[in-house]
Amino acid sequence: MTKVKFGGISGEQLRQYIERIEQLEQEKQDIADNIRDAFAEAKGNGFDVKVMRQLIKIRKMKPEERDEQETVLDLYKHALGMLPGGGERDKEAA
Amino acid sequence: MTKVKFGGISGEQLRQYIERIEQLEQEKQDIADNIRDAFAEAKGNGFDVKVMRQLIKIRKMKPEERDEQETVLDLYKHALGMLPGGGERDKEAA
Amino acid sequence: MTKVKFGGISGEQLRQYIERIEQLEQEKQDIADNIRDAFAEAKGNGFDVKVMRQLIKIRKMKPEERDEQETVLDLYKHALGMLPGGGERDKEAA
Amino acid sequence: MTKVKFGGISGEQLRQYIERIEQLEQEKQDIADNIRDAFAEAKGNGFDVKVMRQLIKIRKMKPEERDEQETVLDLYKHALGMLPGGGERDKEAA
DNA sequence: TTAAGCGATAGTTTCC
DNA sequence: GGAAACTATCGCTTAA
Numbered sequence: 584m585t586k587v588k589f590g591g592i593s594g595e596q597l598r599q600y601i602e603r604i605e606q607l608e609q610e611k612q613d614i615a616d617n618i619r620d621a622f623a624e625a626k627g628n629g630f631d632v633k634v635m636r637q638l639i640k641i642r643k644m645k646p647e648e649r650d651e652q653e654t655v656l657d658l659y660k661h662a663l664g665m666l667p668g669g670g671e672r673d674k675e676a677a
Numbered sequence: 678m679t680k681v682k683f684g685g686i687s688g689e690q691l692r693q694y695i696e697r698i699e700q701l702e703q704e705k706q707d708i709a710d711n712i713r714d715a716f717a718e719a720k721g722n723g724f725d726v727k728v729m730r731q732l733i734k735i736r737k738m739k740p741e742e743r744d745e746q747e748t749v750l751d752l753y754k755h756a757l758g759m760l761p762g763g764g765e766r767d768k769e770a771a
Numbered sequence: 772m773t774k775v776k777f778g779g780i781s782g783e784q785l786r787q788y789i790e791r792i793e794q795l796e797q798e799k800q801d802i803a804d805n806i807r808d809a810f811a812e813a814k815g816n817g818f819d820v821k822v823m824r825q826l827i828k829i830r831k832m833k834p835e836e837r838d839e840q841e842t843v844l845d846l847y848k849h850a851l852g853m854l855p856g857g858g859e860r861d862k863e864a865a
Numbered sequence: 866m867t868k869v870k871f872g873g874i875s876g877e878q879l880r881q882y883i884e885r886i887e888q889l890e891q892e893k894q895d896i897a898d899n900i901r902d903a904f905a906e907a908k909g910n911g912f913d914v915k916v917m918r919q920l921i922k923i924r925k926m927k928p929e930e931r932d933e934q935e936t937v938l939d940l941y942k943h944a945l946g947m948l949p950g951g952g953e954r955d956k957e958a959a
Numbered sequence: 960t961t962a963a964g965c966g967a968t969a970g971t972t973t974c975c
Numbered sequence: 976g977g978a979a980a981c982t983a984t985c986g987c988t989t990a991a
Contacts, residue, residue: 594756600907601921607900614893618886625882634843639887655822662688694813695827698806705802712795719788731937733789749919782944850876851883
């Protein structure tokens, strides 16, 4: 028989899947390296990498979920008195 | 009213959760500091910190390693015909 | 040359360090579990865990670094025209 | 002016970095999707995805595993006097 | 030679 | 449970 079966599975087919996925993961890693290089280059030109990441994250969010997030956060800040107008003015207890 | 509500949430209850979690995180950080001190002390006595970390990792991996990696490695070898006894037996494929 | 000790007393001392650190890491893990439970309980009472995490992170930041962070983020938003009054004045300059 | 500066940063340059990184992240995500599809297809052909992941991880670990873990394990055994050659060399601790 | 910045890497945490 | 992001550590290079 051509395809040797072990436990009902084809070793050859398994090998093909594995190698294909490993190839894809290699490509993914290469791109990840490119991203890292881009950040490094930006950093070398004086940009703040951490802030850039925040920016990208914000741009990726849909406007509605971004607004929702901010609304709830403000709500909680008020509830903890971390914002003016939240009743108790308890800014820094630490 | 006793419990001041902001947008339907209880500020006091929220505050209690937040402060409790912050307290726990502080304790966790203290222990992390102790761990760092222990490594520093070991280093001061001539031990190699990097090797110690690898050591601890290996010791931690041991139980799961036996339950997962070795078992899967056997499966793998069978599937690829790398082990004797993997012949033509029809075992159940998970 | 690294001063690695082999055998005898040094091995025993190494073992003591390892076990002490493993004990500390166990305690750290226990506290991490408690934190997870606290979040789960809060969630069960209707709080938004994700927002709570943001809140705690904000409270953990020093006021100066929090301001700095927000300032730079706003600056970048303006530079990308993501805010009114920012890039609208000269969106396609290059 | 050519490069619009906001607080000393170049908006145009920032935009280029951001968009380039977002492009790269999109490509990375596409490949991640391909990987997911490959796993799904394999699953459809009767393979166990979880086992496949462990397999790939093991194959990836192999080179470093031999260079690190086994070496460190030997070091460990030496340090605890579990192997010959770990004599009684007890050097001065700094 | 040492201290300090910087880049690489491993561990931790968070999101899906 | 797996993938991604953030953080801390480690080693290397450079300059004093």
